[in-house]
Amino acid sequence: MFWIIGGGELLGSLAKVWKTSVTQTIEQQLSHVEWEGFHCEDLIFPLFLFIVGVVLPFSISRRLERCQSRGALYLHIVKRTVVLILLGLIVNGLLRFNWPQMRWPGVLQRIGLCYFFAAVLVVHTKWRTQAIVVAAVLLLYWAAMMLIPVPGYGAGDITAEGCLSSYIDQKLIPGELYYRYGDNEGVLSTLPAICTVLMGALAGHWLCSTHSGNRKAIALVAAGIASLGAGYLWGRSFPIIKIIWTSSYVLYAGGWSLLLLSFFYWIIDVKGYKRWAFFFTVIGMNPITIYFLQSFVNFDGIAEFFLVGLAQYASPLGPLILPAGVVMAKWLFLWFLFRHRVFFKV
Numbered sequence: 001m002f003w004i005i006g007g008g009e010l011l012g013s014l015a016k017v018w019k020t021s022v023t024q025t026i027e028q029q030l031s032h033v034e035w036e037g038f039h040c041e042d043l044i045f046p047l048f049l050f051i052v053g054v055v056l057p058f059s060i061s062r063r064l065e066r067c068q069s070r071g072a073l074y075l076h077i078v079k080r081t082v083v084l085i086l087l088g089l090i091v092n093g094l095l096r097f098n099w100p101q102m103r104w105p106g107v108l109q110r111i112g113l114c115y116f117f118a119a120v121l122v123v124h125t126k127w128r129t130q131a132i133v134v135a136a137v138l139l140l141y142w143a144a145m146m147l148i149p150v151p152g153y154g155a156g157d158i159t160a161e162g163c164l165s166s167y168i169d170q171k172l173i174p175g176e177l178y179y180r181y182g183d184n185e186g187v188l189s190t191l192p193a194i195c196t197v198l199m200g201a202l203a204g205h206w207l208c209s210t211h212s213g214n215r216k217a218i219a220l221v222a223a224g225i226a227s228l229g230a231g232y233l234w235g236r237s238f239p240i241i242k243i244i245w246t247s248s249y250v251l252y253a254g255g256w257s258l259l260l261l262s263f264f265y266w267i268i269d270v271k272g273y274k275r276w277a278f279f280f281t282v283i284g285m286n287p288i289t290i291y292f293l294q295s296f297v298n299f300d301g302i303a304e305f306f307l308v309g310l311a312q313y314a315s316p317l318g319p320l321i322l323p324a325g326v327v328m329a330k331w332l333f334l335w336f337l338f339r340h341r342v343f344f345k346v
Helices: 003-012 021-029 040-065 070-091 107-124 127-147 164-172 190-208 213-234 247-270 275-284 287-293 299-313 318-339
Strands: none
Touching: 003 021, 003 040, 003 287, 003 318, 040 070, 040 107, 040 190, 040 247, 070 107, 070 287, 107 127, 107 190, 107 287, 127 164, 127 190, 127 247, 190 213, 190 247, 213 247, 275 287, 275 318, 287 318, 299 318
């Protein structure tokens, strides 16, 4: 969420102040690849979905321990799904009523759908079944993309114009598409995205176990390295592409997600170093709130109102002032909510 609220733009601005090979590399990594490949920016969304999955075994087991009925649990899952999808549609312009020109898929819509199917699986199945589902879906998605012919392009075309995912999006999604030939949160690519949530759920099951903290962290590191390697090798024949969420991308991004989870779990939960994370805790307690609000609250204008003069006269640090101000404006708003224990939950 730190990157989503402007942290990426802030660090990327370092290249405007200190133009070195290091800062230019940072700036490059904080932008999405156009099609094939992987930058750090391409980890943000799958990491969010992964964390949604990590939480599922904890939240669902806690509700079952409270003797909550299955019906009440299903109602909670459906309600959360509907609210997420509705918020996503509003962000995309639902209330403008120009629906033929509106983009219907989106980030919150994908989170809602992936959460729904993953949550139902976690409610009804054990971790082994969930692992089998991940493997089966990734293999079937790969087979479909490589073997099912697309009119005018044939089978196995992994380009924006000719891939099966783009073709299905053109046929099934009304309104505007994210890119000319398909959508970033398209129909077919939602299936492997569900696997990203389930990978998080598998990590969550492991964290729920009775093993020692050190052993949990080491196992997560091992799983992360294995997933990274598998994703990289699979990517040689089925490229790593975020836009269509290829199976290799799921494993590669999942590997980094596992490594990050193991690192922060070991630092915060095992070693007990928590105070340094307060800045990020404030952001993480209201993630959907700030994602939704920043689409229509002019935080950029607030930062400019207070800091434009300082930015003009703070040479050579001027390019950092406004991006830092935007992040702080959003953080102070979230801190106000945190301070008053106001948490908007879906």
